[in-house]
Amino acid sequence: MNYTTLISASELASHMNDSGWAIFDCRHDLLNPTAGSDAFATGHIQNAQFADIDTALSGAKAPAGPAFTGRHPLPERHALIATLRSWGINDDTQVVAYDGQGGMFAARLWWLLRWIGHDRVAVLDGGLAAWQAQGLPLVTPVAPRPAGNIAERASLTRTVSVQEVVANLDKQELQVLDARAPDRFRGENETIDPVGGHIPGARNRFFKDNLQPDGRFKSAKELEQEFSGLVTKPEATILQCGSGVTACHNLLAMEVAGLPGAALYPGSWSEWCADPARPVATGVV
Numbered sequence: 001m002n003y004t005t006l007i008s009a010s011e012l013a014s015h016m017n018d019s020g021w022a023i024f025d026c027r028h029d030l031l032n033p034t035a036g037s038d039a040f041a042t043g044h045i046q047n048a049q050f051a052d053i054d055t056a057l058s059g060a061k062a063p064a065g066p067a068f069t070g071r072h073p074l075p076e077r078h079a080l081i082a083t084l085r086s087w088g089i090n091d092d093t094q095v096v097a098y099d100g101q102g103g104m105f106a107a108r109l110w111w112l113l114r115w116i117g118h119d120r121v122a123v124l125d126g127g128l129a130a131w132q133a134q135g136l137p138l139v140t141p142v143a144p145r146p147a148g149n150i151a152e153r154a155s156l157t158r159t160v161s162v163q164e165v166v167a168n169l170d171k172q173e174l175q176v177l178d179a180r181a182p183d184r185f186r187g188e189n190e191t192i193d194p195v196g197g198h199i200p201g202a203r204n205r206f207f208k209d210n211l212q213p214d215g216r217f218k219s220a221k222e223l224e225q226e227f228s229g230l231v232t233k234p235e236a237t238i239l240q241c242g243s244g245v246t247a248c249h250n251l252l253a254m255e256v257a258g259l260p261g262a263a264l265y266p267g268s269w270s271e272w273c274a275d276p277a278r279p280v281a282t283g284v285v
Contacts, residue, residue: 003094003122005256006217009130012096016046021094022087022145023048026057026105027128030192030242036105043138045098045131049087049145053245056083057108068274070267071243072108074159077116081152084113088145091118098124098131102215104207107248111264117153123252126216133214157251158263160238162271166278168238169200175231176202177262179241179250180269187282192242195273197280199240203230207241207249223257235261240268 003011015021025048029035033054040050051057059075062068075083089095095113097106106123113121124130132138160174168174176199183189185204187196198204209226212218218226231237234254241247244266254262272278 002120003096004119005122005252006125007096007122008125009134009136012045012124012131013134013136015094018094020090020092021047021096022089024051024087024095024097024106024109025049026051026053026097026099026109027101028053028099028105036099039100041140043140045128046137046139047143048098049142051087051097051109053105053108057112064274066275066277068271069162070271070274072245072266072270074115074244074266075112077152080112080116081150084116084150085148087148089118089148089150091150093120093148093150095121096124097121098127100128102127102208102211103217103249103252104246107252108245110252111157111248114156115159116150117155118150119156126214129215158261160263160265162265162267162278165199165238165240165265165272169279172201174236174238176238176240176265177205177230177250178202178269179205179207179239179246181206181208184242184269186284187280193269193273195280197273197282198269199272200279200281202240202281205230205250207246207253210249210253217253217256220257223253224259227254227257227259231259231262233261234259237262238265239263240265240272242268243270244268 027036058072097109239247
């Protein structure tokens with residue numbers, strides 16, 4: 001069986017010793033860059049490797065100013081392939097990503113693998129909390145893996161550029177959905193977003209709204225109902241956030257809901273607000 005969206009803790013535990021599986025710890029903190037690696041060193045799921053959001057799962061940042069492409073630009077495809085091979089991923093490897101934030105960061109690895117055409121990738125539903133809730137252990141040793149041979153194939157997802165988002169301001173053919181917390185969307189959190197607000201016409205779908213109180217994803221039916229109230233056509237939807245990371249959580253939720261086809265705006269708000277010529281909206285939509 002291939003897992004392409006979510007996997008439960010018990011299902012993952014049953015495959016812990018499968019050589020064709022690769023597990024990645026994607027824990028991160030936007031305000032503390034070393035928090036994820038520090039947590040990984042303290043304890044992680046057996047056989048997991050650490051996937052750093054700022055380096056391995058992002059590309060080099062452009063200089064500040066109108067040409068800035070965001071806090072977490074996409075890595076170059078050849079660099080991503082090299083990283084995935086160094087982690088021991090093959091064309092037939094089942095990848096599982098997890099974090100400690102309900103999939104907030106693990107979904108980035110899920111999306112990147114789909115971006116280069118690899119569909120056997122899932123996010124641990126409920127993350128590390130779900131794993132520990134079942135009494136499953138954490139370990140500290142890192143198990144080495146031989147190099148992999150994954151190759152790029154046809155992409156399973158789409159992106160849009162900042163130019164396309166700008167063009168849509170007049171056309172209004174595409175719905176923009178922002179995954180940031182409501183206070184950031186309204187322009188009220190200067191700690192993370194020095195320039196606050198959102199793209200004019202965007203709507204807010206906080207990524208945590210995809211989750212149940214225990215941190216696991218809502219049912220496919222419930223997600224379908226909620227997203228259908230926000231977007232008319234998935235294929236006419238642009239998903240964004242602060243820097244193209246948590247927007248992947250909404251993309252994953254829409255995939256679970258049976259609403260595939262939305263595009264990611266990788267630069268997201270951090271790219272958009274870098275150019276003062278681009279308009280900014282604030283407050284409640």
